[in-house]
Amino acid sequence: MSEITPDLVRHLGVLARIQLSDAExxxxxxxxxxxxxxxxxxxxxxxxxVVATSHPVALENVFRPDVPGAVLTVAQALQNAPDADDDRFRVTAILGEEQ
Incomplete structure (x- = not known):
């Protein structure tokens, strides 16, 4: 006995707002x-x-040690900025307050 009937598929199509042809x-x-x-x-x-698994083989992330490296100075970070003010990037407002 089949659980899925054409009427059920049509109903699912209506719920999903998908128009299905008879062939579909x-x-x-x-x-x-x-x-x-x-x-x-x-x-x-x-x-x-039986333990539930998401992969047939156990996976393990391999991370390198988190060691801080050389960082940019403020001047280096801002050297190619089109506009800067008080050691910060200056950009146009996107929320409509200033245009």
Missing amino acids: VERLTGQLDSIVSNIAKVSEVATAD
């Missing part, structure tokens, strides 16, 4: 039913003693 409804009915069946198969074999 027929195709999606089969595809969604296959997806639901496969999920049911996985659910049958998934047991509480």
